[in-house]
Amino acid sequence: MAEFVHLEVDSGVATIRLDRPPMNALNVTVQEEIRAAATEASERDDVRSVILYGGEKVFAAGADIKEMAEMSYTDMALRSGALQSSFTAVARIPKPVVAAVTGYALGGGCELALCADIRIAADDAKLGQPEILLGVMPGAGGTQRLSRLVGPSRAKDIIFTGRFVGAEEALRIGLVDQVVPAPDVYPQAQRWAARFANGPAFALRAAKEAIDRGLGADLDTGLEIERQGFAALFATEDRTTGMTSFVEHGPGKATFEGR
Helix, strand or coil: CCCCEEEEEECCEEEEEECCCCCCCECHHHHHHHHHHHHHHHHCCCCCEEEEECCCCCCECCECHHHHHCCCHHHHHHHHHHHHHHHHHHHCCCCCEEEEECCEEECHHHHHHHCCCEEEEECCCEEECHHHHHCCCCCCCHHHHHHHHHCHHHHHHHHHHCCEEEHHHHHHHCCCCEEECHHHHHHHHHHHHHCCCCCCHHHHHHHHHHHHHHHCCCHHHHHHHHHHHHHHHHHCHHHHHHHHHHHHHCCCCCCCCCC
8 A cells, every 4th residue: 555645546537646745745655656656547447547636735846855865876876767767657657647736846746747748737836846956957857858848948947047937937838738726726637537538548548659759759750650550540449439420420429448
């Protein structure tokens, strides 16, 4: 039984819930529990979409600095790969993933939110990568995922200054995708995730993989990834169901089985 990270499943929607009060500091135990929850969500057939959530007050305010301050270069050289891969496990969940961001999403918390497909933030949320103020830099994907999301210039400004980014600015620059009142963050994330609970699971998986892998490749390679994924979906039952339903009943009326 995990101590700080819990996976809850309801009607096809899984919530990966961080629960380490008061600020959900991401120590080594939390990192490994995130990996375990992401792996389980990836593997379970009854999970069709995922919400990342830290609770009503805070998403995650960053790494456990007390733990990190005691680590030497050799300690971190050994740990940093596992740190990155624990977050990458979230990014590679082959299902739609939404981060429901309340309060602070800073440092590792921001990097965790960046692993989601979209981010819904409270109107009073603060995001940022303040590692520079500790004499280090982001180490769990911030320099890479943030720059791919908002562009290198904006990412450099956020990372170089260590400043906090308010919700409205985050929305404007594409760091988050929706801003809602704080009490509505999790319900809005649930509504988004629930749209995929009865969706074509293999098509969603293939679309996510094509986008994510294609962004790291040249255009021709990305198009080939897309072509192969598109063709492969013609072997699924959902493709037959979707096209038959369209012909007989019009768009948007298919009931998919995820096969």
